[in-house]
Amino acid sequence: MSRPRTHYLRGEARRALVLDAAVEVIADHGLEGVTHRAVARAAEVPLSTTSYFFGSLDELVGAAVTRIADGVLADVDSLLTDAAGMAATSSIDGYIDRFVDIITAPRARQILVQFEAYLGSTRRVELVEPVQRIVQAYESAATTVLGALGATDPERAGRHLVAVLDGFAINRLAHPRPDDHELLREAVQLVAAAHLGVPLTRAS
Amino acid sequence: MPVRPQSHYARGHARRAKVLEATIEVIAERGIEGVTHRSVAARAEVPSSTPSYFFTSIDELIGAAITTIAEQVVTAVDELITAATAGVVDEDEFADQLVELMSDARPQLVRVQFEAYLASERRPDLQAPVQEIMRGFDAATAQALRAVGVVDADLVARQFVAVIDGFALHRIAWSRGEEDRAALTAVLRRLLDSYRGEGRAPA
Numbered sequence: 001m002s003r004p005r006t007h008y009l010r011g012e013a014r015r016a017l018v019l020d021a022a023v024e025v026i027a028d029h030g031l032e033g034v035t036h037r038a039v040a041r042a043a044e045v046p047l048s049t050t051s052y053f054f055g056s057l058d059e060l061v062g063a064a065v066t067r068i069a070d071g072v073l074a075d076v077d078s079l080l081t082d083a084a085g086m087a088a089t090s091s092i093d094g095y096i097d098r099f100v101d102i103i104t105a106p107r108a109r110q111i112l113v114q115f116e117a118y119l120g121s122t123r124r125v126e127l128v129e130p131v132q133r134i135v136q137a138y139e140s141a142a143t144t145v146l147g148a149l150g151a152t153d154p155e156r157a158g159r160h161l162v163a164v165l166d167g168f169a170i171n172r173l174a175h176p177r178p179d180d181h182e183l184l185r186e187a188v189q190l191v192a193a194a195h196l197g198v199p200l201t202r203a204s
Numbered sequence: 205m206p207v208r209p210q211s212h213y214a215r216g217h218a219r220r221a222k223v224l225e226a227t228i229e230v231i232a233e234r235g236i237e238g239v240t241h242r243s244v245a246a247r248a249e250v251p252s253s254t255p256s257y258f259f260t261s262i263d264e265l266i267g268a269a270i271t272t273i274a275e276q277v278v279t280a281v282d283e284l285i286t287a288a289t290a291g292v293v294d295e296d297e298f299a300d301q302l303v304e305l306m307s308d309a310r311p312q313l314v315r316v317q318f319e320a321y322l323a324s325e326r327r328p329d330l331q332a333p334v335q336e337i338m339r340g341f342d343a344a345t346a347q348a349l350r351a352v353g354v355v356d357a358d359l360v361a362r363q364f365v366a367v368i369d370g371f372a373l374h375r376i377a378w379s380r381g382e383e384d385r386a387a388l389t390a391v392l393r394r395l396l397d398s399y400r401g402e403g404r405a406p407a
Contacts, residue, residue, distance in 0.1 A: 029326070031237070032237035115373065118374075122376060135378045160394075163370030168366040174334050186363070187366060
């Protein structure tokens with residue numbers, strides 16, 4: 001990317017501010033709760049600002065989800081960069097623990113919005129592409145990692161891993177239980193065991 | 205002829221059920237926030253005053269609609285467990301039917317179910333029915349796992365439910381047709397083999 005001018009940068013920062021506010025509104029009120037007024041209030045900008053950047057509410061919602069997708073892609077990229085170095089030095093267990101930590105790191109609210117977008121993509125065409133990009137990014141990262149560890153069917157192993165993570169996440173949003181994290185860690189280790197064909201022993 | 209409250213009641217009951225069915229359809233089409241007395245009445249083809257006759261608030265209406273899904277789930281699961289206990293369906297069929305019940309057979313209901321999961325934090329009326337659905341699935345899955353000799357079936361069940369829910373969620377987000385079901389079946393089989401081989405992960 002060429003170096004943006006200050007003026008442009010300020011515009012970009014305001015646009016990002018509006019999108020972050022839209023994400024908060026979606027978390028609080030669902031996709032249908034997004035209005036110019038609600039987003040402008042959450043962003044603490046004049047009412048005209050949101051429509052300056054976005055011609056329609058659909059466009060605004062689409063851009064907010066695209067911003068989440070971009071964030072996911074960046075996270076996943078750094079995960080894979082880390083992965084290259086870690087594979088050599090760390091146990092499979094330690095590696096998987098780290099993978100789970102990174103994937104589950106996004107705040108509960110972001111996951112909530114991400115899932116609202118998944119469900120909303122069946123009725124909002126502008127969400128189809130960013131939503132697929134999010135799922136694809138997670139799955140291809142998981143596929144790469146499990147493939148590197150020797151999974152016999154890396155693609156399905158990757159889908160399995162991301163399904164476990166997202167399945168736990170949606171159940172946890174609906175009904176959090178104290179042992180969620182522990183069970184999740186165990187579930188992920190078993191995913192690895194099931195696909196790597198070797199029994200895992202815990203580091204500690 | 206004497207007044208027959210029974211049929212009067214039955215008629216009211218049928219209208220209430222119609223309103224709830226319409227509510228589920230509205231949620232599937234427009235999300236939880238799309239539910240209004242007006243949108244539900246239009247969908248149910250009843251006067252716009254009818255939903256508020258049965259339900260005093262929108263949250264109560266949505267909660268009742270989600271409860272009907274929970275009841276259907278629990279009934280279906282009970283029937284399946286009865287069939288399994290009686291030996292009418294074998295292990296493989298049981299697993300297949302459980303997946304069918306939790307995702308395949310009811311794509312629209314799964315979407316509505318997940319809408320309720322996501323909305324339950326901001327709508328407390330949904331928490332009880334949502335937890336009822338989750339308990340129903342957990343119990344059925346635990347039963348299935350016990351039947352094939354998995355120890356600690358109750359905890360392991362939640363892991364299987366997570367996989368099935370995760371696949372269902374991804375199918376909504378990004379369907380890959382036939383491969384979805386094939387991948388889920390393959391994955392559950394592998395997972396089951398690994399549990400049978402080792403029990404729970406060594407502590």
